[in-house]
Each structure stands twice: as C-alpha cells, then as structure tokens.
Amino acid sequence: MDSERLAQVMQRAEALCRERGVRLTPQRRTVLELVCEAERPMSAYDILDLMRASVSNPAPPTVYRALDFLLEQGLVHKLESIHAFVGCSHPDHPHSSQFLICADCGDVNELEDPAIARSLRLAESASGFAPKRRVVELIGTCARCTGKDHE
C-alpha cells in the first residue's frame, strides 16, 4: 500500500472509531499502520519485530491486544490458514469476505463475492446454523504467478 492510500485508510479508521465511540490508541494505530504498510500478510511476531522501532521492548500481548481490537472493528482480518493478518480492503461496512492467498508469492486478494455469500447463507439456513464468523480462504496460485510459470 502506498503512503497516500495508507493515509486514507488511517483517516477512515479514525473516523470509524470516532463514530463507534471506541479508541484508536497510538499502539492500535501503529499496529494498523504496520499491517497496512506491509505488502504481505504479517504474523503477530512480524508486527512485534517492526514495533521495536517505535515502542521500547514490546511483548506479545501488546500486539495481540491491538490485533484483537482491530479485528473486532473490522479493520484487519486474520488469515487462519497462514496465521497472519492483513488490513481490510473495505472496512466501511461490516462484511465477511473471501481471500485468495497465493502460496507462491504470498499475495492476498480480498473478495466480497455476492454469489459466494449467498450460497453460504443458503447452506447455513438449510442447516439451521447461525453463523458468527465465516472463514473462506482459497490457497493456490495467483494469476500473476501462473503467468510466470510459462516464461
């Protein structure tokens, strides 16, 4: 994410938190920035390492607490299959999205596919299941990396 886009995201996050009456503290802000600046999904300990630049001797709970907050607010997502975190591409509205995770280059694409959402909702209601959270992660090779194979 370039610095311009990052600024937008941070501004949007500030606004959202203000609206919701929750506090985007400096630490939470830092973690959100680090996650969004990163080109790739970041593990909690990756983030922890980066925090050493701005925080003295941070410990795991520091970063996990910030991540918990950001997850609750829908500002970041956790990729369960790779134990890593990414900034949300469109935090404005609540959503459960889908992730295309390239096992080759590590790139992640967040989708909000209505057809997938619909089919999931149908299956849930057919089972009488009340979802709280949806994890949809497709792991494979992205278009760019598939192209590279042919070179």
Place this chain on the structure above:
Amino acid sequence: MDSERLAQVMQRAEALCRERGVRLTPQRRTVLELVCEAERPMSAYDILDLMRASVSNPAPPTVYRALDFLLEQGLVHKLESIHAFVGCSHPDHPHSSQFLICADCGDVNELEDPAIARSLRLAESASGFAPKRRVVELIGTCARCTGKDHE
C-alpha cells in the same frame, strides 16, 4: 461415531490405501481411529495424549506425521480456525468440503454443498486463480444449541 460405523470407516481406509499403494501403518491407523472415535475435533496434542495408551512415550512428530499422511489421503481434515482435526465424512472421492463448527457445543458438520463449490470455482476462475486447497469454515451456533437457548 459408534463402533460399527468406525469399523466401516477403517475398512474403507484400508481399501483406499491399498488401492493407492500407500501404507496405512499401525500408527497411522491408530491416529485415524482416535480421530474418528472422538465426538469432537481433536487437537494434535489431544491425540498425542490418547496415544499414550497404546504407544510408549509418543512425541509430537509421531502424531503430526500420521496426520500429514491422513490429510494427504483425504481421510481426515484440518479445521484451521480451531487447530483441530476431524475424520472425513466421505473419504471415497476427492473433495473440498465446508464445515459448520458450533462454537457452543463443539460439534462439526461437514458439508459438500455444490452451490458453494460452484460459486467458489467461479470466483477463482474470474480472478485467474488456481486453487490448491479451499478452507471454508463457518463458525457459529448449531441448530441444536440454538434450540437449547429457548428452553
């Protein structure tokens, strides 16, 4: 899973492995039995604990190696969102299924929903994404537990 059903599953697993020319060794067999006997998803360390009954002083690699084999053969599935393993409900054919995981009672239901599969495939091909593995886990409250709420 009752003992009759377990026997069926084990027999089916034996047959599948024979067909494929891979070895369902005693350890792998034990792990598969333990996973299938369990009412709930089992963590690797849960399995490890149970193995102490039949194996002397088993170590983590023992159980992880067996699980890796069983995952490759499609005899068990890993639930990424809860770091646990379940026996496959229908190992006969290769498939990527969906899981309804009750956060309340821990029960897991494995679906093979064609509409979900279709919508995922569509999204993948629209993105030029070549999937290797699909993780679809819906976490919430099952029908039974929802019913209990009303009592």
Place this chain on the structure above:
DNA sequence: GACGGTTTTGTTATGTTATAACACAAAACG
C-alpha cells in the same frame, strides 16, 4: 536370505503462535 535403496519411526531439541495473570497507568464520567 543378503543387499541396497526407500520409507517410516524414534528421539531430542527448538521454533512459532497465543494467552493467563496481575500490577500499573490513563481516560471517562459523574
């Protein structure tokens, strides 16, 4: 049935991810 390659297992150690618990500080609110 001895040989040699391959696969599986045993064992020790370590790496990685995540949380518990409790003391302290800062902010919110009357």
Place this chain on the structure above:
DNA sequence: CGTTTTGTGTTATAACATAACAAAACCGTC
C-alpha cells in the same frame, strides 16, 4: 476530585508445529 472503566507493561507459560538426524522396517532384486 474520586470512582469506574479501559488500556498497557511485564512476566511467565500454554498450545501448536517442525527441524534434524539416527535407527528400524519395508521392499524389490539378486
């Protein structure tokens, strides 16, 4: 202000997973 709530610092530990290498078991061939 004083009180309550919320956030942070710190230490320790729990939970999940793999690396590395030696020993054993298996499998095809001679």
